[in-house]
Amino acid sequence: MSTQRLNGTVKWFxxxxxxxxxxxxxxxxxVFVHISALQESGLDxxxxxxxxxxxxxxxxxGKKSAGKLQLING
Incomplete structure (x- = not known):
């Protein structure tokens, strides 16, 4: 089962x-994003x-949040 990737803009962190x-x-x-998602994705x-x-x-x-983060260049 493939998971859909979403694009967005960081409001604040x-x-x-x-x-x-x-x-x-x-x-x-x-969408909520926790610092652990950054660490798991190799971002500081x-x-x-x-x-x-x-x-x-x-x-x-068990709540939905952002994970498997990737920066979009450009």
Missing amino acids: NTQKGYGFIKPDGQDKD RLNDNQRISFEMVDDRQ
């Missing part, structure tokens, strides 16, 4: 708090307004 939100293209609801930080590709995954509490 606070490294000290360890989380932030991504605004998916064409959707109204922002996200910048506001940065373009990103991601998959919806279940977090440790």
